[in-house]
Amino acid sequence: MNRRQFIKTGLALGTAAALGVTLYPVVTAESSTEPAAQGPARTVLLALVPALLFGALPKDTHAAQQQIAATVDAALAFLPYLPQRQQHDLQQLFVMLDTELLRLALAGHLTPLADLPVAARLALLHGWRDSFIALLNQAYSGLRELLYGSYYGNPEHWAPIAYQPLEFRSYE
């Protein structure tokens, strides 16, 4: 994150705070398994998977879309296993990234993530990685672990890495 982005982030976070929005409110939030809560999460994750997994996704667009969708489904299915505290934190992050003003706070621009080129989405994540703000460092680490884990947890994605585990019975 450069100085200009840093200042914009600071300004927008200040605005968000002034509007009564906090990143990590202590509330009894809905479980992320509930459809209403999945909307922002799905939108954000669908936008970030192609950036993080650029190079791993197949060149064929249809096949890539299928893998992206499967990865996001797996990530959303995993979230309810996290402590409620972490679920709330992630849910807040997804809502912010899916809301125009709050996206300005976190991403430094008003453009929806899905409308950004893939390289710009990755640059956004790396901005968080290199930020001085610990919450953004945590958001970067948390999202990448979630999405890489969700992608490489799927046996259908193992052919390129030649991982062939033994199966002791039929699992599905």
Next chain:
Amino acid sequence: MSKSLIPDPIAQGLASGWSHLDASTLTQDRDFDTDVVIIGTGAGGALAAELLSKAGLRVLMVEHGAFYSSSDFRQQERWAYPNLYQDGAGRKTKDQAIGILQGRTVGGSTTVNWTTSIRTPKGALAYWHEQFGVDFADELTPYFDKACERLSISEWALTPNANNGLIQRGCEKLGWSYTIIHRNVNGCANTGYCGMGCPINAKQSMLVTTIPTALSHGATLISRAQAWQLQWQGDAVSGLLVHPVDAQFQPNPAIAIRIKAKHYVLAGGAINSPALLLRSNVPNPSGRLGKHTYLHPSVICGALFDEDVKGAMGAPQSVYSDQFVWPSDPQAMGFKLEAAPVHPVLMASKLAVDGQAHADLMAQFNQLAVTIALLRDGYHVEAQGGQVELDSHGQPMLDYPLTEYFWRGVRQAYLAMAELQFAAGAKAVMPIHQQAQLYSSLDEAKAAINALPLERYQATVASAHVMGGCNFSADPANGVVRPDGRHHQLANLSVLDGSVLPTSLGANPQLTIYGLTWRNTELLIEQLRKA
């Protein structure tokens, strides 16, 4: 392979009439009365359950995780992590700088650990004697012997897999010490899936050893149930409140399971045991409850080889090096060198690169070896561990500061791992750090490692060993429990798990917990008989 070809002792036991309640099926409150209730079924709780039930006591075990067995286990991380690990293997420290792998299933971490069995190092025993007035130097030896016999712990006789073989080869070339690991296995097929639940019941975890014995001796197991709070008055515990959990292991406070017992054994592991006591607001005159929680915080170095390593296959850990674990310089943080199994989720989520670079490394998955350095915390003023706190939901968070002393140790660990890997024939090495790259010579790696900014989030830090938070001490002013595990203030409460350790070990903890628990449970049985 057909399901029926692998005998499942748990399925057989349940069919024979073991007493098991899956609490997630409850629709109304339940009450239980027993001689001893044991919270947690890992290395401490399950061994205690076996000994207590064989002694004729009525035993009730409470476990947050599910009663899964080999018929359920899948050799897939996407199933194993959410179903067998704490927080779906996503447990983190409060600032999320350290990932913590800890089991949450019947058998606890023993169901998913990598089977490494090491007796308590002399350095740890000497430190405990000096600082905590507890002399276990010779006393634990017969209990280690018993545990080794009970759990078939012996030196691994097969050739180490390539991921471990590199440690042996590198150490031989450099003149460093190394040890062939003792493992708790019987009939191991060397498949490499210890971390996902042994598919053939070869690992002598608590799941297939002490828990079946306890159940066969009349013990009851309540699974999918989170022990929430101890009720106490004066110097005695009077009850335990437990809540069922749902399919994702989240507690349901609307239903209560109330347990009354003559004696209460806490064995939820470091982090969870202190959290229960904090929720219960028990006496804490030493101020040490939940504090001094240790992790063996570990850093990682990957290495690429020309030939296949296939680090997913074979015993995950069979060789370690203690060359650096007990340094003569008191200002140096010691570290132990071990291998870590290379499975896709573990690897992909830990690699510190993204996009095309990540895909390029994953494409070399089978040529990638992984060495880890476990830093020995608890022996220096700047390594006093973390503190367990409760979040707004009453669940534990571990606040674990990473100090300059730790980061100095990390740099030395990176340098040692790179040197070891190159000595073993690696063509390139890469510390798992956001600013590190693949380095193709030791000189290049050394220069880069010496320049790496070492701070939280930049370096990937992980832990598979949780210790402390309810430390034993002869002096009540310096600990939560006595050396025999009995709580200093609450007469009918014992803590029998890794949380009693006053420091980390510089060694994988399961055998220490077995030895200590065996000793202290024998003492407890004597005391209960007298009472």
